[in-house]
Amino acid sequence: MVSFKNKKKNFIIIGAQWGDEGKAKMVDVLSEQVDLIARYQGGSNAGHTVVTQNKKIVFHQIPSGILRKNKICIIGNGVVLDLIELMTEIEYLENCGVDVFNQLIISDRTHILLPYHRLLDQARENQKGGSKIGTTNRGIGPAYMDKMGRTGIRMIDLFEPSYFRKKLYSVVKEKNFLLRKYFQKSPIDVEKTIHDHLRITKKIKLMVRNMPYFLEKKLSMGKNLLAEGAQGTLLDIDFGTYPYVTSSNASVGGACTGLGIGPKWFNDVYGVTKAYTTRVGEGPFPTEMGAPLDAILREKGAEFGATTGRPRRCGWLDLVALKYACYVNGFSGLLLTKIDVLSSFEYVDVCVAYQYQGNLITEMPSSLTVLSQCRPVYRRFEGWSSDITKITSALELPTQIKKYIQFIEKAVQVPIIWVSVGQDRKQIFKNTASIFLKI
Numbered sequence: 332m333v334s335f336k337n338k339k340k341n342f343i344i345i346g347a348q349w350g351d352e353g354k355a356k357m358v359d360v361l362s363e364q365v366d367l368i369a370r371y372q373g374g375s376n377a378g379h380t381v382v383t384q385n386k387k388i389v390f391h392q393i394p395s396g397i398l399r400k401n402k403i404c405i406i407g408n409g410v411v412l413d414l415i416e417l418m419t420e421i422e423y424l425e426n427c428g429v430d431v432f433n434q435l436i437i438s439d440r441t442h443i444l445l446p447y448h449r450l451l452d453q454a455r456e457n458q459k460g461g462s463k464i465g466t467t468n469r470g471i472g473p474a475y476m477d478k479m480g481r482t483g484i485r486m487i488d489l490f491e492p493s494y495f496r497k498k499l500y501s502v503v504k505e506k507n508f509l510l511r512k513y514f515q516k517s518p519i520d521v522e523k524t525i526h527d528h529l530r531i532t533k534k535i536k537l538m539v540r541n542m543p544y545f546l547e548k549k550l551s552m553g554k555n556l557l558a559e560g561a562q563g564t565l566l567d568i569d570f571g572t573y574p575y576v577t578s579s580n581a582s583v584g585g586a587c588t589g590l591g592i593g594p595k596w597f598n599d600v601y602g603v604t605k606a607y608t609t610r611v612g613e614g615p616f617p618t619e620m621g622a623p624l625d626a627i628l629r630e631k632g633a634e635f636g637a638t639t640g641r642p643r644r645c646g647w648l649d650l651v652a653l654k655y656a657c658y659v660n661g662f663s664g665l666l667l668t669k670i671d672v673l674s675s676f677e678y679v680d681v682c683v684a685y686q687y688q689g690n691l692i693t694e695m696p697s698s699l700t701v702l703s704q705c706r707p708v709y710r711r712f713e714g715w716s717s718d719i720t721k722i723t724s725a726l727e728l729p730t731q732i733k734k735y736i737q738f739i740e741k742a743v744q745v746p747i748i749w750v751s752v753g754q755d756r757k758q759i760f761k762n763t764a765s766i767f768l769k770i
């Protein structure tokens with residue numbers, strides 16, 4: 332069982348790879364022990380899947396902690412919020428019996444992702460052809476461009492309808508020009524956009540708060556917080572494999588800037604990594620397996636995008652990349668997920684360095700040209716054939732897995748605190764076989 336022994340802790344959970352590491356399950360399990368669960372970046376590009384009582388629920392913008400009664404879930408200012416998608420998600424959850432209206436809080440500084448962001452994202456990707464990023468087409472890049480370009484529209488603006496109207500008209504002038512003249516696409520209907528957004532604002536207005544004050548008050552009262560990152564460190568706008576990244580800070584710094592609280596409040600940062608690697612979209616991926624192994628792994632691990640349904644690219648675990656993610660985020664511990672998917676492979680490879688133009692390198696290169704020419708140097712581990720999905724303690728793990736896990740810990744010098752062996756909430760346990768005795 333995963334527990335903090337009732338310690339009042341505030342912590343951050345971050346993807347240590349290219350997203351889809353299984354963060355949602357970890358957030359779901361740990362949210363039982365906190366009062367507040369917050370999303371601090373990204374938007375409806377995220378797809379967080381939780382399986383409970385054989386029911387699969389996919390979250391895009393609302394933190395999955397909403398499934399726990401009486402927990403407060405927060406959408407921070409670092410998120411770009413698609414209100415139309417949000418309403419669909421709220422209605423779905425309300426129909427499942429979740430009291431979203433009483434549990435969800437939204438920062439009034441959150442930028443709104445508008446219909447033209449989505450259209451521009453799709454149009455730009457189509458135009459790029461072979462050099463496309465492979466985005467989720469949800470409008471994320473264009474929405475963050477407007478935020479940084481100071482032409483964004485925030486939640487608070489929707490409470491001032493005449494200001495919102497004026498601002499939208501002035502912004503849309505440029506967007507529609509681009510859509511029509513540059514991309515040869517249909518322009519957006521401004522009046523419909525205003526109408527739809529003001530209607531939704533009325534429905535959600537009681538959820539909206541001036542977040543730094545809300546959080547300071549709650550944290551000072553001793554309430555504890557789990558900040559959940561979306562995507563992963565290698566998709567971070569600053570530290571990822573730029574430009575094949577998302578447009579926000581998915582790594583640790585995003586938690587403070589995306590919520591409006593200082594680092595003093597956080598006790599720990601946990602990274603989530605799969606026992607292998609996947610990536611959706613374009614960009615270099617040194618440990619990508621290729622056929623036929625990738626197809627086997629994809630099938631066994633159900634590696635298809637939760638948002639787009641795209642098949643994920645699959646590869647072996649990359650310790651160069653994982654160690655880099657440990658440095659960027661300062662992880663206090665790691666959660667290893669989906670190790671059960673590797674069962675029945677004859678062997679398991681793990682990348683310990685890259686070979687680049689005849690040299691061995693162990694640092695993640697900043698240059699994409701270099702990274703795309705890096706070849707993985709593998710250490711091979713003996714496979715295991717037993718089904719481990721029913722295991723409830725690390726002591727029951729086959730010796731080959733213990734060796735594999737301990738090798739990872741030693742390489743990255745961060746304890747693997749939890750091991751997950753299946754999709755269900757119950758298929759997770761503490762790693763009492765860690766080489767770090769005090770976990």
Ligand code: IMP
Pocket residue numbers: 349350351376377378464465466467468469470471472561562566575576577578611612613
């Ligand atoms: P965007 O975030 O839609 O702009 O997409 C940029 C890159 O991030 C693309 O490679 C996407 O496939 C990837 N991406 C965005 N969200 C996720 C996610 O939740 N999981 C995995 N990859 C993601």
